[in-house]
Amino acid sequence: MKKKIITMLMAATMVSACLTACGGREGAAESAPAQAVEESAPAAPAADAADAAEPAAEETADAEASAGEGFEDGATIGVSLPWLGTQNWKEAETMFKEQLEAAGYNPIVQAADQKVPQQQQQIESMIENGAKVIVVGPVDGTQLGAVLEQAKDAGIYVIGYDRLLENTTGVDGVVQFGSVKTGELQAQALLEGLAKVKGEGPYNIELFGGGPADPNAPNFFNGAMSVLQPKIDDGTLVVVSGQTDFTQCATVDWDNSKAQARMDSLLSGFYSDKDIHGVLSPNDGIARAIITSCENAGQQIPVVSGLDAENESVEWVWSGRQYSTVAKPTDALVAETIDIINSLKEGKGMPSTDVTVDNGVKDVAIYELPPVVVTKENAKEVFANDPGRMELLK
């Protein structure tokens, strides 16, 4: 008796499992229109054919119609940023939210607190939320491979923002400031500042790099070294510590406190009987850490480069403590990204560009914007359209 009941039960469960299963695959049908944008050859899954042929066919028809037209108004756009710990990312968050909303999209803007697994999950939740385009400012450009390919499979456009997405086929293009160019500009500003402020050479300098997990950081450094190396070779510049490799100079996680600790030890180790004249700094936070360290050590403030035009550094440039910074206007970057999204929406695909970079797996289209050097002389011109920063120049 017992056995009979159990056997019947098993049979019943399996039958019911089969029945529910046949009604399944709706998820697949729903995602068909999204795929259609990419492949324009949506095929209803074979399993559907028998049971759910009609609705699936309708969906497919819709999909084909929309394939040439991009996507509808009010489409969801995902923006995944690495964190909100520096001003440029915070600005990007606000701008994306406001401007995407103003352009009639439904934005989901999230930041990952510098944690890769968190960012992976955020991107997945954007896929779940039916995003048509996902903009990604990666925590680590190499570690999103699988999840971005998943987005591609769902027919979503993936745009890298500010940092290259490496080691994955799941990327359509990257919007960024020319990072090698940025490094060159930093180095040129450093040389110019040394000549102007510190008189005749040779100059004692030190080099700092950015976070090694950020693919831009080595580019900044290499760009800068392409300008500085000839001057080091001819003796105009002396790197007193001898630390000229990127790995020696890198600042893990762009962490200001780590940069300050390194500067402290450089100053106590190599500059007890020397003056430091200049420091190559990859961004503003690190520049301020370096300047603070020099002040604490009783040194004259050296010529220091920077990047990002953070408010505090704009003030410091204006008051003469930090010689220069490089503005990578976040609004320009956001505007360029939204232009691309609009082009996708209208069904025109990714805009064409001449620049491509090999990300390890494929050649990725790069949409490059030119950065701008800011010193005390030109600050007012550069920020003429930026009331917030103009406030600081008083």
Added chain:
Amino acid sequence: MKRIKQVLGGDLRQYTMVVALVLLIAVFNIISDGRMLTSSNFQNLLAGNAYVLVLALGMLMVIVIGQIDLSVGSVAGFAGMVMAIAARDLNLPWWVAVLIALAIGLAAGVWHGFFLSKLGIPGFITTLGGMMIFRGGVIWISKSISVPAPAELKWFGSGYLPEWGPAFTGMNNSTLLLGIIGIAAFIIAQVRKHKASKENNPIWAVVVRICIVSAIIGYFTWLYGSGRVGTSFPVPGLILLILIIIYHTITTRTKFGRNVYAVGGNKNAAALSGVNVERTYFLTMMNMSLLAAVAGILFVGRSTAAGPADGTSWEMDAIASVFIGGAAVSGGVGTILATMVGGLVMAVLNNGLMLMGVGADRTQVIKGFVLLAAVAFDVYSKKSGSGSVFSKLFRSEKK
């Protein structure tokens, strides 16, 4: 109330977290317009949290013996990085690299086990040292730069089971097979248990229990199997499932498992009754680091690259899962299955809040409160000795 008890099999307290989990899923599903209970979301949920749950398996045993392991994140990161570098720079095939990573985990575990069991240095200190050593090691050997991993590894971290057999099932047949095996195994286990038990639990209760669990397994089989073509129950989920079965068996059926609880409950009493305390400590710590290496491999597979910051604060997620699952801070109490439920509560919370677009900052705050509430609730219900709120509700209803 008595009937519900008969169906669930006695102790209701262990079901409190399960109820919480079900409620969480239901609430998030409603708030997010049904985006929670979708095939792809649940595939992500499992693939994205498998590494934490794998760590929690080992951490449960460490916490049961009354220790803590702070090094697991660093060991996971280190093992993953060694694997990636071995494959890239030494041109080793991917499976050799995986074996190397596991060996690294084992070696790290031997190291921690030695200091804890032979020298008697508390696990907290031993593994705090290990945390620094291996974190520094990752950064050192990687020169702080991410290293791409062999493409084959992606299967471990985010792969799916193969598609085969007839199409009329409308599902991924590998997943369907898994579901059928799961239901069959549960039925066999229940029938055996019923025959063996001397209590007179009525047959209808067993049947209802089988129906409920079969329905749940059936539903998830359908959920995982009916996603986009080419997807299935995720491979990391399957690895996790196998590990859960192995560790559930170890902790409940083997002598070593009983020793773990004995040592955690009362070390001296265990030693007096002939349990080799040193050996139990050693094996538990060794096992933890081995699992950390497995977690590292899964994560690198999913990320397609090993990064210098991999594993940062993973130990905290694992520890939180164990305590939400009802393990005692003082040791001796806790089960593998409850720990998995605890880990899933955290994972669902994370996932649901992200679906709603809540930022990382507030998510962190909410998770902190949940941890505190879960443990406080557990402590309270143990003190008052009157079972869970859940059972109280039912009791008052009956009166």
